[in-house]
Amino acid sequence: MSSSFLGNKRLAHEALSAQRILQKVRPGKIEQFSIDLCLIAHGIRSACLVDTFAIQDPVNLFSHVLAGLRLKSAAFADIVHWYDPSSLQSFIVNSRILQAFARTLLEDNAAVTYVLLSEFPTLLNSTPKTVLDIIRAMNTKMLESQAKVSFSFVDGLTQDNLVPLAATLIGYPVAYTPISTDQTHS
Numbered sequence: 001m002s003s004s005f006l007g008n009k010r011l012a013h014e015a016l017s018a019q020r021i022l023q024k025v026r027p028g029k030i031e032q033f034s035i036d037l038c039l040i041a042h043g044i045r046s047a048c049l050v051d052t053f054a055i056q057d058p059v060n061l062f063s064h065v066l067a068g069l070r071l072k073s074a075a076f077a078d079i080v081h082w083y084d085p086s087s088l089q090s091f092i093v094n095s096r097i098l099q100a101f102a103r104t105l106l107e108d109n110a111a112v113t114y115v116l117l118s119e120f121p122t123l124l125n126s127t128p129k130t131v132l133d134i135i136r137a138m139n140t141k142m143l144e145s146q147a148k149v150s151f152s153f154v155d156g157l158t159q160d161n162l163v164p165l166a167a168t169l170i171g172y173p174v175a176y177t178p179i180s181t182d183q184t185h186s
Contacts, residue, residue, distance in 0.1 A: 008075050009038045015065045015072075022061075025053045037092060041075040046097040047169040050090040058090045059083050059150045066149040080142060081150040084157055091169055095142045098169070102135045105168075113174045114164060128177055130161050131168055 013034040062081035069076040078096040114124040167175030
């Protein structure tokens with residue numbers, strides 16, 4: 001690993017560890033999230049679902065942490081937080097990579113294979129319209145407010161929209177597309 005990666009990981013770890021709301025989170029989880037954050041900042045990953053820990057006010061936490069990291073290292077300049085209030089899920093996203101990936105999705109659907117989870121699972125020929133619409137809206141919001149570090153998805157997203165969106169953002173080669181919310185509960 002390069003020294004800049006390790007230095008940025010240290011910055012991320014220090015910023016997260018300094019947050020009172022995260023003091024009860026195991027140090028190993030803070031360490032793992034610091035690595036994930038740096039993998040995204042350095043363009044190795046496009047995004048991650050924040051599932052390492054759960055907190056009550058992720059918008060405030062990530063706004064504060066990411067704004068501070070942006071001041072300390074240019075590597076974090078393109079990192080943003082996306083929050084879905086209906087599912088309480090957060091994503092950390094590299095906005096520069098997402099903008100390029102959105103163009104790829106529009107021009108070439110080979111980036112991700114979508115599988116419709118109907119009675120007989122079916123390969124879709126293109127990216128689901130809802131996923132494209134959400135990614136377009138994300139890009140528009142990020143371009144309009146480049147100084148902002150935390151954004152919220154539109155109200156009313158359901159798990160059958162979030163499942164393929166999450167797989168797309170995270171960069172999975174295959175994204176399942178449920179036909180109903182009943183398929184998203186275990």
